[in-house]
Structures are given as structure tokens and as C-alpha cells.
Amino acid sequence: MTNTVIVGLQWGDEGKGKIVDYICPNYDAVVRYQGGSNAGHTVNVGGIKYIFHLIPSGLLRMKKLFIGPGVVVDPIVLKEEVEKAKMMTQKLDLTVDLRATVVTPLHRWLDGYLEEIRGSSAVGTTRRGIGPAYAERALRIAPTVSDVLMKGREIFDISSKLFKWEGEVDEWLKTAKEVFSSFAGDVGLKLQEIMDRGGSLLFEGAQGSLLDVIYGTYPYVTAVHTLASYACIGAGIPLGSIDEVIGVMKAYQTRVGKGPFPTEVEDEIGNVIRERGGEYGATTGRPRRVGWLDLVSVRYTTRLNNARKIALTKVDVLGGLRSVKIAVAYKIDGREVEHFPADIELLSRVEPVYEEIEPLPKLDKGEWARICKSGWSSLPREVKRFVEFIEGKVKAEICIVSVGEERGLTVERS
Ligand code: IMP
Ligand code: MG
Numbered sequence: 001m002t003n004t005v006i007v008g009l010q011w012g013d014e015g016k017g018k019i020v021d022y023i024c025p026n027y028d029a030v031v032r033y034q035g036g037s038n039a040g041h042t043v044n045v046g047g048i049k050y051i052f053h054l055i056p057s058g059l060l061r062m063k064k065l066f067i068g069p070g071v072v073v074d075p076i077v078l079k080e081e082v083e084k085a086k087m088m089t090q091k092l093d094l095t096v097d098l099r100a101t102v103v104t105p106l107h108r109w110l111d112g113y114l115e116e117i118r119g120s121s122a123v124g125t126t127r128r129g130i131g132p133a134y135a136e137r138a139l140r141i142a143p144t145v146s147d148v149l150m151k152g153r154e155i156f157d158i159s160s161k162l163f164k165w166e167g168e169v170d171e172w173l174k175t176a177k178e179v180f181s182s183f184a185g186d187v188g189l190k191l192q193e194i195m196d197r198g199g200s201l202l203f204e205g206a207q208g209s210l211l212d213v214i215y216g217t218y219p220y221v222t223a224v225h226t227l228a229s230y231a232c233i234g235a236g237i238p239l240g241s242i243d244e245v246i247g248v249m250k251a252y253q254t255r256v257g258k259g260p261f262p263t264e265v266e267d268e269i270g271n272v273i274r275e276r277g278g279e280y281g282a283t284t285g286r287p288r289r290v291g292w293l294d295l296v297s298v299r300y301t302t303r304l305n306n307a308r309k310i311a312l313t314k315v316d317v318l319g320g321l322r323s324v325k326i327a328v329a330y331k332i333d334g335r336e337v338e339h340f341p342a343d344i345e346l347l348s349r350v351e352p353v354y355e356e357i358e359p360l361p362k363l364d365k366g367e368w369a370r371i372c373k374s375g376w377s378s379l380p381r382e383v384k385r386f387v388e389f390i391e392g393k394v395k396a397e398i399c400i401v402s403v404g405e406e407r408g409l410t411v412e413r414s
Contacts (some may be wrong), residue, residue, distance in 0.1 A: 003025075003201045005228040005245045006311075006339045008208030009301040010152050011255040013281075013288065014248040015402060017041030018174035020057040020204045023246075030058030031191065033234030034224045036072035036103055036133065038126040040282025041332035044405035051282050055081045056204050057093065062089050063196070066187045067096040070224070070234020072133040073145065074103035075176035082179065083331055093124070095179060097187040097236065098146040105167050107132035107142075123220055124257030126283050127159070134223040145184050148176045188236020196239065203231040203242075208405035209301035215343055222257025228305040247307030247396065251275045251315045254288040255279045260348040262302055263291035263327045277317040292325045292354065294395045302338035302394045311392065311400035315383060316409075320362025322342055326387075327352035328393060344366075357389055370405040378403075379411065 004027070008014040020206060021043045037053035044050075045060055056065045068072060073096055081172050101346070107129030114131070115122045136142030136159055143155040153169050156176070162168060182256045191201060205226060212226045217281055224230070228245040232238065252273055257262050270290045275302055279288040302310070318324050329338045330350035341347045362381050363371075371378050379387075379401065387398045399413045 001195065001198050001200050001242045003195070003203070003241055004111040005203040005205060005231045005242055005305075006249055006283050007228045007245060007305050007307065009204040009247040009298050009305070009307065009310070010228065010253055011210045012206075013040075013254055013256070013279075014206040014208060015139065015311070016248045016251050017043045017052065017057040018203060018313065018402060018405065018407075019246070019248050019311045019400065020202060021045070021060055022407060024058045024061050024063055024202055025345060026200065027202040028064060028194055029191070030056040030063050030069055030185070030202045030204055031208065032056050032066070032071050032204050032403050033068040033159045033231045033233050034070045034226060035222065036128060036130050037077040038073045038128045038130045038204035038222065038283060041204075041231075041284050042405070043208075045407055047406070049405070050088075052081060053283060055085055058204070059085055059089065063093075065092075066191065066235070067094070067100060068187045068235035069097040069099035070230065071097070072101045072103050072130055072137075072242060074129065075148070075179045075278055076172070079179045081173060094183050094190050095187055095190055096145055096183040097101075098144065098149075099236075100145050101137045101144045102148050103129040104143065104156070105132045105169065106156065106163060106165050107136065107354060108214050109165060109167065110163060119388050126281075128283070131223040142319070145392045147179050148173070149180055149184060149260050156322075158304055165289045171243050176245065189218055191235060191237050195237070199369045203228075203235060204266060205231075209305060210297060217259045219349065220257065222346075228307070244308045244309065245305050246311055246399070247302055248307055248313060251293060251318050252277075253291040253294050254279050255283070255291075256286050256288050260344060261289055261291055262296075262330060262347065263352050264289055267293045269321065269339075272321070273317060275408045277314055293318075294327045294352065295390065296327055296330055296338065296352075297340050299338070299394050304381065304398050308391070308396055309399040310394070310396045311391040312387065312403065313402040315360065315386070315401055316363070316368055316403040317359045324359055325354040326357060326389065328352040328355050357386055360386060365409070368409055372403065373408055375412050376411055
């Protein structure tokens with residue numbers, strides 16, 4: 001029995017969905033514990049791309065799936081995904097927690113309105129209503145899944161007064177009741193039963209650690225904790241239930257939305273990496289900002305998550321670039337520091353201190369596939385050096401290297 005959290009070590013889009021899909025055959029269930037439909041997890045199987053926003057990525061392996069109480073659930077998105085899922089698998093074994101917060105049309109409206117009011121200081125949210133849903137939860141006026149099932153339009157009474165909102169709710173409520181009545185349950189209790197039988201759980205983090213509402217680059221963050229330690233709270237399981245954390249990181253850095261990004265590359269190399277890596281948001285389609293791997297921030301997030309293992313993704317994307325840089329420290333006002341600053345103003349003016357690594361080979365898909373088939377020892381020497389370089393700087397073991405979107409383009413350390 002092993003309970004594992006998969007967590008992003010950067011600003012999201014590290015390839016968590018692919019890693020979850022790859023390792024989930026070893027587990028009995030996959031659990032989402034925070035975030036909502038702002039997430040976009042892309043999994044590629046047999047040349048077909050699947051994008052999920054709410055349903056855990058384990059769907060493709062037909063596992064038991066859970067959306068925990070820490071998630072904010074948009075019933076309209078859930079309905080669409082359930083319909084899509086039912087076309088892909090005969091059996092959808094999904095439980096959505098009764099205590100989970102429900103994202104309403106008011107939340108979506110408020111997300112957009114707030115961004116407009118913020119003007120030039122807009123966060124660049126996904127406009128999926130995530131912030132307003134968590135905020136209403138804290139105000140104790142957001143409906144839970146249980147409220148939607150038990151109550152009528154009065155669930156909007158206070159928030160529509162507060163925000164002077166008069167949107168249509170009857171049709172929405174009908175759909176929400178319908179979709180929740182098929183899937184609602186007590187996730188924590190069910191997970192406990194699986195653990196008591198000796199089963200293993202895989203927790204699928206959404207967004208990335210640098211988007212954590214407290215430990216990320218606030219205020220340019222999402223609205224909830226994204227760190228692995230939130231898995232217990234967000235899934236309804238007791239402290240101490242987690243055995244290991246696998247951090248997922250890309251071989252470079254990306255960010256959607258605004259906020260400081262010390263290693264951002266805005267020249268032609270940035271464009272090359274963006275195009276090669278397909279760096280466009282899975283949820284919003286926005287081009288992602290691109291930059292060099294930043295080991296100062298990764299050291300910080302590896303520590304906060306207690307990620308002893310790392311899955312390194314998209315290594316193929318850097319193949320063939322004449323120069324590959326990695327930030328190993330920051331310079332602040334002429335002083336070199338190795339830790340991630342808590343102050344966002346400082347962070348926005350740090351200068352990365354780079355080390356250049358030996359260029360990585362440019363191989364085609366077939367060559368990478370052959371390497372993956374024959375195992376870790378056949379990884380090109382330059383890739384092994386890249387891996388060792390990172391391990392030396394972040395004090396975690398890289399246990400998986402991913403060199404393409406497809407399942408087969410993955411190699412595990414043996
Ligand atoms: P929100 O979560 O929609 O409120 O957006 C807040 C910030 O988090 C914005 O910068 C978004 O671009 C970013 N964000 C939210 N979800 C994801 C994700 O799944 N991947 C990457 N960035 C995300
Ligand atoms: Mg994503």
C-alpha cells in the first residue's frame with residue numbers, strides 16, 4: 001500500500017496528467033484534491049489527445065475516480081466531461097464529494113468582472129470562477145454539492161444581493177442537481193475504506209506549487225493551496241496518510257497569466273521552445289510564457305512539497321538547441337542568493353545566475369521511443385548529465401524522464 005501525491009513544481013502545465021496516466025496502473029484510485037476546471041490535463045494515447053479539466057486523468061485506465069471536498073466543481077463542465085468520458089469507457093466510477101464547493105454562474109461572472117476592475121494589475125485568471133468560488137466558501141455563502149441537491153434557488157439569495165447579480169439560475173440548478181445526483185458521495189470515507197483494505201491512492205495535483213495561494217507568487221496565483229500537504233485536507237483523509245510525493249517539472253519553465261518570471265526568455269529561442277513544446281494553454285488556448293529552467297524556484301518547491309522524487313518532462317523539446325541554460329541562483333542588488341525570495345517586488349527584479357549545460361541531442365520520435373523501450377541506461381549521455389545536474393542542485397532523485405506526449409515516450413529509472 002502506497003499513497004502518492006503528484007504535484008507540479010513550477011507554474012502548472014508540467015505534464016502531471018501524463019505522469020498520472022503513466023503510473024496509475026499501480027494504484028486503486030485517482031483523486032483530485034484542489035482547484036477546479038481551471039486545470040487542463042492533457043493525456044495522449046494512441047495519437048489521440050484527451051483534455052480533462054475536472055475528472056482525474058486516471059479515467060483512461062478505468063480506475064476509481066474521486067473529486068475531493070477541496071475541489072471547486074462546476075457542474076456544467078462536469079456534465080460535459082461525464083458525457084465525453086462515457087463515450088470513451090463503458091464504466092465511469094466517479095464520486096464527487098458532498099462537501100465540495102460548487103462553482104456557480106455568479107462565480108464565473110465575478111471572475112471576469114474582478115479582472116476588469118483590476119485593469120493593469122489583472123491576475124490573468126482562467127475566468128472559470130475559481131477565485132470567487134473559494135472566496136464565497138470563506139464568506140460561508142457558497143453552495144456545496146450537498147446544498148445543490150437539497151435546496152432550491154435560495155442558495156443564491158445572499159450572494160446575488162451582495163454582488164447585485166441577477167443571472168438566470170433555474171436551468172443551471174436543474175442541470176447541477178441532475179449531474180450531482182449521479183455522483184455525489186463522501187469521498188474521505190470511501191478513500192478510508194480503500195486504505196483499510198490495503199489499497200493504494202494516487203492524488204493528482206492541479207496547477208503548480210508556484211501558484212499556491214500563500215507560497216506562490218502572490219497575488220499572481222490561484223485561489224487555493226496547490227502544495228502536496230493540501231492533499232489530506234482536500235481529499236478528506238487523515239494527516240500521515242501520504243507515503244510519497246513525486247514532483248513533476250518540465251525541462252524548462254512556463255507560465256500562463258501574469259506575475260514575475262525571473263528566467264523568462266522573450267526572444268526567438270523562447271518562440272522556438274513554445275512552438276516545439278506546444279506551449280498553449282489547455283484550458284484557455286493562451287500562448288504560455290516560456291523561460292529557462294529555474295532551479296532556485298524548483299529547490300524551493302521541492303522542499304515545501306517534500307518531493308524526494310521528480311518526474312522530468314519535455315526533455316525532447318530542448319534537443320538540438322545550441323545553448324541550454326539553467327538558473328542556479330539569483331542576483332539581488334548585486335548579491336547572490338540561492339533561496340527563493342518571499343517578497344514579490346524583490347522577485348520581480350532578481351537577475352538569474354545561469355549555468356550552461358552541454359546541448360541535448362535532437363532525436364526524432366522513433367529514436368526516443370527506441371531509447372524508452374530499452375530503458376534508462378540507454379538515455380543519451382547528455383540527458384544523463386542534465387539529470388545529474390538537476391539532482392545535484394535540488395536534492396531529489398529524478399525517477400522518470402518523459403520525452404514526448406505519448407505514453408510510450410517515458411522512461412523510468414530502474
Ligand atoms: P485561476 O486559477 O483561474 O484563478 O487563475 C489564477 C492564475 O493561475 C492565472 O495565472 C492562471 O493562468 C493560473 N492557472 C490556473 N490554473 C492553471 C493551470 O492548470 N495551469 C497553469 N496555470 C494555471
Ligand atoms: Mg495544464
